[in-house]
Amino acid sequence: MSRITARRVAGASVLxxxxxxxxxxxxxxxxxxxxxxxxxxxxxxxTFRVPTETDxxxxxxxxxxxxxxxxxxxxxxxxxxxxxxxxxxxxxxxPIQSDDGPITDAVSQITWTASSPDTAVKPGEFQNxxxxxxxxxxxxxxxxxxxxxxxxxxIVRWIDxxxxxxxxxxxxxxxxxxxxxxxxxxxxxxxxxxxxxTTAAKTDTASKSSVNTAIGLGIAGVVxxxxxxxxxxAALRRRRTSAQGAQNETVPGDDYIGSSRR
Numbered sequence: 001m002s003r004i005t006a007r008r009v010a011g012a013s014v015l016x017x018x019x020x021x022x023x024x025x026x027x028x029x030x031x032x033x034x035x036x037x038x039x040x041x042x043x044x045x046x047t048f049r050v051p052t053e054t055d056x057x058x059x060x061x062x063x064x065x066x067x068x069x070x071x072x073x074x075x076x077x078x079x080x081x082x083x084x085x086x087x088x089x090x091x092x093x094x095p096i097q098s099d100d101g102p103i104t105d106a107v108s109q110i111t112w113t114a115s116s117p118d119t120a121v122k123p124g125e126f127q128n129x130x131x132x133x134x135x136x137x138x139x140x141x142x143x144x145x146x147x148x149x150x151x152x153x154x155i156v157r158w159i160d161x162x163x164x165x166x167x168x169x170x171x172x173x174x175x176x177x178x179x180x181x182x183x184x185x186x187x188x189x190x191x192x193x194x195x196x197x198t199t200a201a202k203t204d205t206a207s208k209s210s211v212n213t214a215i216g217l218g219i220a221g222v223v224x225x226x227x228x229x230x231x232x233x234a235a236l237r238r239r240r241t242s243a244q245g246a247q248n249e250t251v252p253g254d255d256y257i258g259s260s261r262r
Contacts, residue, residue, distance in 0.1 A: 043134030082119025
């Protein structure tokens with residue numbers, strides 16, 4: 001291989017590695033929400049993971065918008081040492097019914113701000129921002145659009161939504177997928193309760209069979225009792241007949257004795 005060819009191959013390899021790094025880097029450093037899936041109607045602890053992607057600036061502020069079309073009745077924030085937070089609420093067009101009564105406003109945004117440059121998220125680092133939310137709406141997914149502010153004044157907007165089956169956008173919004181609750185998911189499968197009916201039918205049939213057997217035995221007992229009575233009566237008649245025959249045989253003897261006396 002000539003030196004010119006070797007240089008071209010090496011240059012192509014460096015270019016390929018550079019393109020791969022450029023494409024894979026941002027994809028692995030998105031602002032994300034964990035877990036990625038939760039149950040509808042339940043409560044969940046959510047963690048917004050924010051990495052610093054630049055080499056010469058730190059993350060100093062994070063703003064997360066909460067859905068207003070499917071508002072969350074309860075939102076609580078876990079404090080982070082070296083950071084402050086501010087919760088913004090908006091009036092709801094329609095109150096949300098909860099166990100504590102109607103809720104007329106809901107959280108629309110939470111803003112976390114680093115208290116000093118020392119607590120900001122430096123290059124190569126990340127920070128977790130935790131909240132507890134619920135009840136989660138009965139919808140397929142909810143997105144939390146986020147703004148990430150750097151110490152140099154630049155802002156990265158994680159607000160793009162991904163279409164189903166489409167390519168991932170450059171700055172996707174953290175999205176939480178929601179699945180039906182276990183009870184709701186199991187309700188369509190509740191139909192196989194038919195065997196219980198079959199079992200009940202078998203039990204009922206067995207009960208009827210037992211009753212019929214008892215009735216049959218009772219009738220048999222009555223028949224046997226009646227037959228025994230008939231047999232006993234017949235035997236009694238035979239004994240009476242035999243006794244009368246014996247009496248008839250002794251009467252002539254008495255007459256005979258009397259006549260001989262005369």
